[in-house]
Every structure is written in C-alpha cells, then in structure tokens.
Amino acid sequence: MIQRSKTGHLVEVRLPEEIPAAGINRAASRAAAKKESAGIRPPVNLEGVDFLKNKPLRDSIHAREREQCFYCLRHTPPSVQCLDHVVPQARSGRNSYRNLVSSCMECNTQKGVTAAADFLRRLYRERRLTASELAARLRPLDALTSGKLRPSLPSLL
Numbered sequence: 001m002i003q004r005s006k007t008g009h010l011v012e013v014r015l016p017e018e019i020p021a022a023g024i025n026r027a028a029s030r031a032a033a034k035k036e037s038a039g040i041r042p043p044v045n046l047e048g049v050d051f052l053k054n055k056p057l058r059d060s061i062h063a064r065e066r067e068q069c070f071y072c073l074r075h076t077p078p079s080v081q082c083l084d085h086v087v088p089q090a091r092s093g094r095n096s097y098r099n100l101v102s103s104c105m106e107c108n109t110q111k112g113v114t115a116a117a118d119f120l121r122r123l124y125r126e127r128r129l130t131a132s133e134l135a136a137r138l139r140p141l142d143a144l145t146s147g148k149l150r151p152s153l154p155s156l157l
Helices: 026-037 055-064 105-111 116-125 131-145
Strands: 002-004 010-012 081-085 100-104
Touching: 055 081, 055 100, 081 105, 100 105, 105 116, 116 131
Parallel strands: none
Antiparallel strands: 002 010, 081 100
C-alpha cells in the first residue's frame, strides 16, 4: 500500500514478511502465500484476537452465550445486548474471548468494575439467582477463563 503523507513524502507500508532485511525465511513465506492463494488459511491465534474489533467478532460472543445474559440468564434481544469484561478493563482486563461475555445492559451497569464471580455471588445474595444457578454460572466462568469456551469464529478471520 502506498500513500502520500501530509508533508508530501511517499510512504510504502509493508508487512514484515515483505521486508527482505527482516530476517524472515523467504521460502516459508512463499509457502504460506501459496497455501493462502490455494484457499488454505493458516490457523488463527485466538489469544491475540481483539473481540471488540468488529461486529462479527462481537456477535460470536453473543452467539456463544446463546443470546442470554451470562449473569442473570435472561434472553437478551440485540437492543439490550452488550459485552462485559469478566475482569474489568480498569483492572487490566483484555478484549479476548476469555474475558468477554454477553450481558444485558442492566447487569453490565450494575456490575461496573466488580469481578464477574463477585457479581454472580451478589446476584445470589440478592436472590436473583438460585444456588444451582450460581453454581451453573461459576462452572462456565472457570471454563471461560481457562479457554475452554471458545466462540465459533466468523468466516472473515
């Protein structure tokens, strides 16, 4: 991609594998280019994907939760859906699939910067969740943080 900067300089943006001095194995990069042109895509590293980046990625988190609020278990139509950070961003929570859950606006607002497990226990104390519902939410929370609850990826990755 070639662009002209505001000062009139010509700028060419290249990927690391396109820079000869980057020390990347050219044969490996040519093999990867052949695979991509043949329709074979390299596996996506889910750990590095920012799931707030675009709508298909955000929708994959809502689909993983089956259009339910992760916390109160109510059905959430698109008009009241939001994504909530299990570990809040204020506490260095990332935008990975391990740290995002589908939530209704009410729970998202009430949770604030509280950790997800603490918020679930608060819902139980307020009798908004039964003991079995609390246990049923804490298990997926553990699975989520350990990377076992992966969303199905949209085709554009």
